[in-house]
Amino acid sequence: MNQYKIMIIEDDPLIQNELQILLNSNNYQTVTIKEFSSIVDTIKEENPHLILLDINLPVENGFSVCSKIRTFSNVPIIFVTCRDTDMDELNSIMLGGDAFITKPYNIAILLAKIASLLKKTYSINQSEILQYNNAILHLENSSIEYNNQNVELTKNELKILYYLFKHAGTICPRNDIIDFLWENQLYVDDNTLSVNINRIREKLLKIGLEGFIKTKHRQGYTL
Structure with missing residues (x-):
């Protein structure tokens, strides 16, 4: 580069x-x-x-x-x-x-x-397109698509979904997601991740993706 x-x-x-x-x-x-x-x-x-x-x-x-x-x-x-x-x-x-x-x-x-x-x-390969259960994550324009509907994502929202898509089908511990986003947990508390997850879920609902991100109690998140 x-x-x-x-x-x-x-x-x-x-x-x-x-x-x-x-x-x-x-x-x-x-x-x-x-x-x-x-x-x-x-x-x-x-x-x-x-x-x-x-x-x-x-x-x-x-x-x-x-x-x-x-x-x-x-x-x-x-x-x-x-x-x-x-x-x-x-x-x-x-x-x-x-x-x-x-x-x-x-x-x-x-x-x-x-x-x-x-x-x-x-x-991250910006031309990469990730898919899971008919949902498509577009890295090149920070958006997610489902049933021909799109919603834009912030940088952190995109990175959270990128991590979840890359580990689809497995439980992603909260600390692992925090480390991926901010490297060091001193720079963010657990509540901040929850806020980002909730915002993502609200956006996903707009395009019909209800329950796409699942919470596993005391474990983390999974698709």
Whole structure:
């Protein structure tokens, strides 16, 4: 694959420059935000493979930016911020962030997280089509089809269904799904997975897939 492009959304010029040097020296292409009033437009124009996003930004905060990004893109987002409360971390996950790292960050951990997310995100064959019981999961456009009806999925919803389709017929422990989604259970609690599963079920009902995801008490989920 071509060199990965990472967008740095950080208003502190010293930290921005530090991240650029770090990433460039590790063979990543970098792009930074110059006009914070047009972040979304710049993202659409640059189409990065991954975004490093601060929370405290001029014009609008990182949570707002993340929410807007998720209306049109599943690009991996890592929050890199000096804010370190549990609520900040929970908000970042619920709004679609993939990881939460506090400043001052550990360089090795940050690089490992970036490499892991890039591998997970871009190792899935986007042209692959998965089928189970007449339901078709389309990876290329993040949707699921049943009886000629389609419903769009968020990035996490798609990944959950991808994991369940790949393990269809077997019980998938909740912790295994969490590890697949967020690598480390410290970044998400059990309730967050339940929220995502419930949202998927609501979407599946819209296309007639009732009871498609089954809960196995104290074990996990299965198709």
